[in-house]
Amino acid sequence: MIEIQVIRNNGADVIERLRTKNFDASSIVSRLLDVDSDRRQTTKQLDDLLAEGKLLAKKIGELYQQGNAGEAGILKERSALLKAQSKELQDTLDALTTEQDELLVQLPNLPHESVPAGTTPDDNEVVLREGKVPVLDDNAVPHWDLARLYDLVDFELGTKITGAGFPVYKGQGAKLQRALIAFFLDEAVAAGYTEFQPPLLVNEASAFATGQLPDKDGQMYFVPIDKLYLIPTAEVPVTNFYRDIILDESELPVKSTAYSSCFRREAGSYGKDVRGLNRLHQFDKVEIVQIAHPEKSYLVLEEMVSHVTGLLRKLELPFRIVRLCGGDMSFASALTYDMEVYSAAQQRWLEVSSISNFETFQSNRMKLRFRSADGKNTLAHTLNGSALALPRIVAALLENNQSGDGIGIPEALRPYTHFDRITIAG
């Protein structure tokens, strides 16, 4: 959430910058300026009353000790009046604070200056394209057919026991999953990230802090009896490790990685987008998260993009890096790079990673700060990215490496799979 000071000092600038995200903030900002001003005025009045009340209480106490109940009684009347007035002011202040928070929460994060204008994925900017798209046989097939042919994924079985979008991995398919997870984690640890295994359910405070609530309520699975949300990404628990924390500046950057299953309701998705492994309700992902110094967060973002680029190279997949336009960016992000691999049989780009700098948007919500050398507490920047999401990687690996007699496993992955090829015999 945007800091109120930013709006107070640069309201017009906020409105201007949010236009890049195709968001008209003018009425919210204008209302916020009024509410903020009222709020501060009310705070001042209330504080003055409370100060007087404290003095009175002290005086009354002294009078009682001196046995002067008569004088004390008179002061009590004044005290009762003060109490009534401050109660009223407190109610006003609470209402103003609530309104301010409700307004602030509606504002998306300010986009970085490098974010291109635009409204749809077509307006995204391709910043790098690398790798050779394989030329497949005429009889090459999409991954869902390969999955059936080699008995790697059983979609129907998942539908039977749970529902559509919950595949069952099997045999070499299951082993490939396990191999990818271990590979991604090892790579992240080698790059200096600390490995975590987080809870898969989080409370409301956590879901709010990273920005899933209230914006994406309805996209998360919810367990009402315990008021817990199934995580849509490990970003939520891992970033929330640092909620209400004041780090020492010397601890930055904090680098964390976690493998987790991810759960997404994906309400409203349909068509070829959801075919096979393209879009699932449950999938596996290794996430990288960094908490960075504000002055270095964009270098950190580049570093994270490089890390993921390295993974894709090792997997020998053709990929491109896309800078999202304002209209395609998420609510909380200031700058996002999407990493897409080319899945040759479907002949389409599949998003396998999304790497974002949230600047202070999340840290302001979760009060994640660091103490600098001069003793000041400052909001840290948070960043995260997939490294990587499994299903579409699997889709691309299967499709791109297929041949008549099996599916090749990239060199880097073989120590993890313990097999070079996926074959009918397994």
Place this chain on the structure above:
RNA sequence: GGAGAGGUGGCCGAGUGGUCGAAGGCGCACGCCUGGAAAGUGUGUAUCCGCCAAAAGCGGAUCAAGGGUUCGAAUCCCUUUCUCUCCGCCA
């Protein structure tokens, strides 16, 4: 799930209605001491909000969270929540 005990500053821990943002200790920071270190010693050491252009300064809030009693609450009452112990259940 049942019964009981408890949640105080970075940590330990005192505090059962008044001048307590909170004794004392540990830790940490800086200084003194020392050839250097330890020991010793001195000072300091929470967060947020507001007033102010800002610093200084001043005011307010915060002793799990929320509400209540009272002139006055860390202290009393209620609700919620979490932790611990015992029992039950259980991968």
